[in-house]
Amino acid sequence: MFDNAIGFSLNKIRKNADDFHDAFLSDESHDYMYNRNTECISWTEGFWPGMLWLAYELTGEDKLKNTAHGLDKILCERVYKKRGVDTHDLGFLYTLSCVAEYKLTGNETAKAAALEAAELLIKRFHEKGQFIQAWGSLEDKDNYRLIIDCFMNLPLLFWASEVTGDRKYADIAKKHFYTASECVIREDFTTYHTFYFDPETGEKVKGVTSQGFSDDSCWARGQAWGIYGTALAYKYIGDKKIIDMFNGITERFMSQLPEDGIPYWDMVFKEGDEPRDTSSASIAVCGMLEMNRHIKNEKNVERCIKIMEALENGYLTDECSNGILKEAMYSRPDGSESECNIWGDYFYVEALVRFNDPDWNMYW
Numbered sequence: 328m329f330d331n332a333i334g335f336s337l338n339k340i341r342k343n344a345d346d347f348h349d350a351f352l353s354d355e356s357h358d359y360m361y362n363r364n365t366e367c368i369s370w371t372e373g374f375w376p377g378m379l380w381l382a383y384e385l386t387g388e389d390k391l392k393n394t395a396h397g398l399d400k401i402l403c404e405r406v407y408k409k410r411g412v413d414t415h416d417l418g419f420l421y422t423l424s425c426v427a428e429y430k431l432t433g434n435e436t437a438k439a440a441a442l443e444a445a446e447l448l449i450k451r452f453h454e455k456g457q458f459i460q461a462w463g464s465l466e467d468k469d470n471y472r473l474i475i476d477c478f479m480n481l482p483l484l485f486w487a488s489e490v491t492g493d494r495k496y497a498d499i500a501k502k503h504f505y506t507a508s509e510c511v512i513r514e515d516f517t518t519y520h521t522f523y524f525d526p527e528t529g530e531k532v533k534g535v536t537s538q539g540f541s542d543d544s545c546w547a548r549g550q551a552w553g554i555y556g557t558a559l560a561y562k563y564i565g566d567k568k569i570i571d572m573f574n575g576i577t578e579r580f581m582s583q584l585p586e587d588g589i590p591y592w593d594m595v596f597k598e599g600d601e602p603r604d605t606s607s608a609s610i611a612v613c614g615m616l617e618m619n620r621h622i623k624n625e626k627n628v629e630r631c632i633k634i635m636e637a638l639e640n641g642y643l644t645d646e647c648s649n650g651i652l653k654e655a656m657y658s659r660p661d662g663s664e665s666e667c668n669i670w671g672d673y674f675y676v677e678a679l680v681r682f683n684d685p686d687w688n689m690y691w
């Protein structure tokens with residue numbers, strides 16, 4: 328299934344393995360071209376090695392493996408030098424790089440670096456409020472909040488408990504999951520992007536957007552993180568209440584899609600010429616396919632096929648671009664244009680891998 332899209336993506340990845348063997352790809356493209364990112368201080372650097380590991384699994388080509396390994400070494404150095412680690416996105420960064428490498432090759436250096444990242448991540452847990460702080464210094468009262476994206480950072484902690492036998496990581500992941508799900512999932516199963524707590528008392532304060540249209544709208548990628556995040560939480564926690572969360576968020580996402588199944592960047596938009604966000608579509612597909620491994624749902628699989636067909640038929644880049652998926656939106660309020668972004672490409676390739684091998688041993 329989707330052989331053409333796999334071939335198309337592999338060609339782009341092989342070409343980028345030449346051009347970006349010693350650097351990451353920028354968060355988003357400009358004129359559909361990614362630039363070299365040699366700084367490695369963003370939340371996104373895990374996606375390029377993650378994509379290389381996926382491509383290595385599809386092809387067995389050593390060049391892809393060696394390129395991913397070289398980039399993971401840069402991420403290893405980053406965590407020990409504590410460069411750009413004032414963030415909960417240690418999960419995104421180290422799950423798709425070092426955890427993937429450890430799972431595929433048994434590399435102990437990668438395992439140790441990912442455990443170091445897990446150690447830093449649990450330090451971001453606030454007893455007052457019972458959550459992992461998303462961004463910035465832990466002393467900064469204006470940053471006393473969580474964000475829905477953090478669901479995707481929790482698998483690093485579940486993995487760390489699995490490989491060390493120490494429950495402390497998984498315990499914090501669970502506490503954060505339940506706090507976050509109470510705050511960010513609204514009664515109608517739309518979601519808040521971020522949620523503030525009172526730093527003195529830990530009381531819940533309010534939901535606020537950062538990348539969505541407005542505080543009370545439903546940012547498409549946040550909703551997609553909610554779909555995939557609850558599917559992953561169900562895998563690791565196994566609480567049946569999480570099934571209702573997953574179903575509610577998924578139904579709400581599906582009910583707000585335009586005709587071709589690719590969401591606008593915020594789900595407040597139902598028609599018109601606002602930009603889409605193809606990255607949200609790919610993330611939602613991965614989440615539905617993950618949940619389908621635990622609870623069979625043919626309707627969701629059909630929905631995933633329809634979305635993947637729409638992406639392939641309408642949203643792949645042309646030959647000149649070094650990206651894969653067009654019309655992905657990073658942050659409209661910050662002035663992003665509709666372009667490729669590196670996680671949109673990663674999740675598209677992950678979705679292709681999931682269709683190619685439903686038993687794929689995921690990195691999350």
Ligand code: GLY
Nearest residue numbers: 370476538548657
């Ligand atoms: N985690 C940041 C984003 O989804 O843009």
